[in-house]
Amino acid sequence: MRVGPVGFRIGSDWHAPIAALDALYRDYPRPEFADYSVRLEAVSPWRRRVRPSVRVAGDYWLPDASPLPLAQGVLAAEMGMNLQVALGHRRHLLLHAAVVARGDRAILMSGVSGAGKSTLALMLSQRGWRFLGDEFAMIDPDTGLAHPFPRPVSLKNESLSLIPKGYRTGPLLTGTPKGDVRNVAPPAAAIAAMDEPARPALLIFPRFGFPSALSGLAPTETFMRLTQASTNYVAMGEAGFRALTRLRAQVPAVALDYPDGEAGVAAVEALWEAL
């Protein structure tokens, strides 16, 4: 399937994960060629049938990744796709960030896993914001534009109750290394618009679970946070430096602490109104 500028080919020793992915990714186009391959392989021939256990292989892989039970095959595929992009993608500067847009102007919400960026992006997508992605902001080094990479959102544990009505979901995966996980496909309109980039207009570093607080960031602090948020800054070399310094110079940046999703959404929208 194709997600934004990236085509994936997913292979599997079993049919079930492919069927689940086909359903979850129903609205995504099928490209003519793939940038990356991900394969879900049995850890050994007999483990194809006996306590089937999935190892993620692909163009890029981690030597110490633990296999997952077959029931978590969708998670394995998602992790494999993330890994290919994180380690292989060079056409854009990648930032760990969720991205939403109004019109052609975007908010980048950058944070580590657990900062709440996926939840915020999903909630904002219900309020008229276009969902561009919850994993990677893809910054074009030539134009500075953020290109959509609207993969399904993976919601975990207490966030599962936030799945909006009418959104397409994958199977509930229980007992994964990340707890209970369910993938939620973005709205079809977001997928249909995934070739339309947006200009970053606001950069937020959110932190979930803290009393509401908003603070500006010194230029060096923003620069450091952006380099830390990027998986390919070093590999991008000069193009990465230029893309990152331009983003830092042109886009206002704030750190936002928020206690819960509602407060977070309200704070993000207030920041947007004040731009």
Place this chain on the structure above:
Amino acid sequence: MAGPRYRAAAAALLIVEPLDMFTAVFHRPSGVTHLLNEPAPQILEALADEPLDRDALLARLAQNFDLGDADGTAVLQARLAELEAAGLVDRV
């Protein structure tokens, strides 16, 4: 005797982005980003036009800048050594 003369890496090899009290410098030959604070960016600037020995560099910097200790020599020597190790400054 003031010892060797130093010069900054050619301007074409550096991309300099002033931030606030820090300056980000991308070194093209190595692909490494350096985050410099005072007086390192000022040293690079002073050594950009012509090579200077340590005394001349000190005199140049002292015009606009307090190097913090009695004669500034120790600070300057330490920063020069760091910049040289990073490839941002070399000896003529």
